[in-house]
Amino acid sequence: MIFKRKSGILLHPTSLPGAGGIGTIGRAAYNFVDWLVSAEQSLWQVLPLGPTGYGDSPYASFSTFAGNPLLIDLDMLVERGWAEKKSVRPPEYIRKLGPVDFGVVTWWKNPVLKDAAAYFLKNAQTEDFLLYKRFCKDKALWLDKYAIFMSIKSEFDARAAQEKPESSIWFMYWPKELARCEDDAVLHWKKEHSDDVELYKVIQFFFDVQWTALKKYANDNGIELIGDIPIFVASDSADVWANQDVFQLDENGRPLCVAGVPPDYFSADGQLWGNPLYDWEKMKLDSYAWWIKRIKRVFELTDVLRVDHFRGFEAYWSIQFGEKTAVNGKWIKGPGLDLFKVIRRKLGDIPVIAEDLGVITDEVRKIRDDCGFPGMKVLQFAFSTEEIKENGFSNTFMPHMFDSNNCVVYTGTHDNDTMQGWLESISDDLLLLICAYIFGKRIGIEKARALVKSGTIRKEMIKLVLSSTAAYAIIPMQDIIGAGNEARMNMPSTTGSNWTWRMKTSDLSEKASEELGYISNLYGRNID
Numbered sequence: 001m002i003f004k005r006k007s008g009i010l011l012h013p014t015s016l017p018g019a020g021g022i023g024t025i026g027r028a029a030y031n032f033v034d035w036l037v038s039a040e041q042s043l044w045q046v047l048p049l050g051p052t053g054y055g056d057s058p059y060a061s062f063s064t065f066a067g068n069p070l071l072i073d074l075d076m077l078v079e080r081g082w083a084e085k086k087s088v089r090p091p092e093y094i095r096k097l098g099p100v101d102f103g104v105v106t107w108w109k110n111p112v113l114k115d116a117a118a119y120f121l122k123n124a125q126t127e128d129f130l131l132y133k134r135f136c137k138d139k140a141l142w143l144d145k146y147a148i149f150m151s152i153k154s155e156f157d158a159r160a161a162q163e164k165p166e167s168s169i170w171f172m173y174w175p176k177e178l179a180r181c182e183d184d185a186v187l188h189w190k191k192e193h194s195d196d197v198e199l200y201k202v203i204q205f206f207f208d209v210q211w212t213a214l215k216k217y218a219n220d221n222g223i224e225l226i227g228d229i230p231i232f233v234a235s236d237s238a239d240v241w242a243n244q245d246v247f248q249l250d251e252n253g254r255p256l257c258v259a260g261v262p263p264d265y266f267s268a269d270g271q272l273w274g275n276p277l278y279d280w281e282k283m284k285l286d287s288y289a290w291w292i293k294r295i296k297r298v299f300e301l302t303d304v305l306r307v308d309h310f311r312g313f314e315a316y317w318s319i320q321f322g323e324k325t326a327v328n329g330k331w332i333k334g335p336g337l338d339l340f341k342v343i344r345r346k347l348g349d350i351p352v353i354a355e356d357l358g359v360i361t362d363e364v365r366k367i368r369d370d371c372g373f374p375g376m377k378v379l380q381f382a383f384s385t386e387e388i389k390e391n392g393f394s395n396t397f398m399p400h401m402f403d404s405n406n407c408v409v410y411t412g413t414h415d416n417d418t419m420q421g422w423l424e425s426i427s428d429d430l431l432l433l434i435c436a437y438i439f440g441k442r443i444g445i446e447k448a449r450a451l452v453k454s455g456t457i458r459k460e461m462i463k464l465v466l467s468s469t470a471a472y473a474i475i476p477m478q479d480i481i482g483a484g485n486e487a488r489m490n491m492p493s494t495t496g497s498n499w500t501w502r503m504k505t506s507d508l509s510e511k512a513s514e515e516l517g518y519i520s521n522l523y524g525r526n527i528d
Helices: 027-038 074-079 102-123 126-138 140-162 183-192 194-220 280-285 289-301 337-347 362-371 385-394 419-425 428-439 445-453 456-467 477-481 510-522
Strands: 006-010 043-045 224-229 257-261 271-276 304-307 315-320 330-333 352-354 375-378 407-410 472-476
Touching: 006 224, 006 477, 027 043, 027 194, 027 510, 043 472, 074 102, 102 194, 126 140, 126 194, 140 183, 140 194, 140 289, 183 194, 194 224, 224 289, 280 289, 289 304, 289 337, 337 362, 352 362, 352 375, 385 428, 419 445, 419 456, 419 477, 428 445, 428 456, 445 456, 456 472, 456 477, 456 510, 472 477, 477 510
Parallel strands: 006 043, 006 472, 043 224, 224 304, 304 352, 375 407, 407 472
Antiparallel strands: 257 271, 257 315, 315 330
């Protein structure tokens, strides 16, 4: 794929402003698209859109196919006559929320959505009901099993929590026939709990209608959506439950080995993610049919796909289930180029961004380059102490060292400090090196710190990204508005306060859009 020179913003919809305790794909999302247009941007990158589970991470979803019900805008349901106005008004404790409190929002909103789904089934106009039935037919490959999975979860997970399960694969604690997703047991549950299963389907219909409308609005206004797909899926998911034969599980559904990354200079113990690993040999037997369905679904929702942990397709770090750290893992060969040859044969030349960060080998680079996928550059990594110690100003993340325009550059990602927070936290020596790179001369530390405080260095870093040769330049919204590390989206390998940041309506200012639009055009971004 040849990516045209463009720029845009990284912002997950949960971070949009609004009174419902969490950002939605309602009016605020349309306002954000309008702001992107006014700022002369043409890309909006989001994180994975699935329903979040333990830890609230969009990278650990109950389904890689379904949409997150918390993103559904309740006011828009009322406008379409699919919910009653009195039933969707957020209580005062929800309206007062600043950052997202997922536990509180989920406790309040999920029952409201179920009530709205029941209202829809009882009161929908014939045209709307036929639209819903067509949705169920079109998405049956994943929708039925997802809805049944969520219905069973609602019955048995509370019991599993009390039993303190040894892993996050909670379906192991369901009745054995259901846990193994045996056809007769699943069909019996569907018949006995048909009303409940139906509600989960209607809620997915709500999401699909709203997201489809938002995507059309964005596309009609010249904005492409960049989606995100994790290489692995969550243990506690309909994906694993309904497809146990293509994962490395024992006969009881327990993982044999789990995913992670080995120790490096970021972590002496590595990272133990805990995702079940694929049985790639079995997947190959049916030409990776599950992956084909998964990628097709992402392209129903977005226009470009970022593939997280791309290096895992060449080789993945396999850790014995039960290990407490990732230290004792080993590299196992993945499907490599074969998977992407099949994807190209089935789906054509799809636009993919390869997240090729971390320890990348020549074998990984070859797969990326043979596929023609652009890799990622992160400006903060260019100025990391480790990179400068090892490679000086010749490391590959430096804008002047990009070896081609076939890459996508970021000031930082959801896993980084915000740019302002990072600049405020780095050492004096590193800051002075950054200033020398930007201004082409030495300045004193007092002046450098003053330039950080005023936001000048942050804006210069944004200019470096936009002026680079990279095809796409993506800037987290936090960096546009100058938010500190209180706005950081995620701290890898931690839980508790991640994914909660939300912007204010006032952040979408005319001044910010004018500045961004001017710099983007100055460096030839977004020119047809």
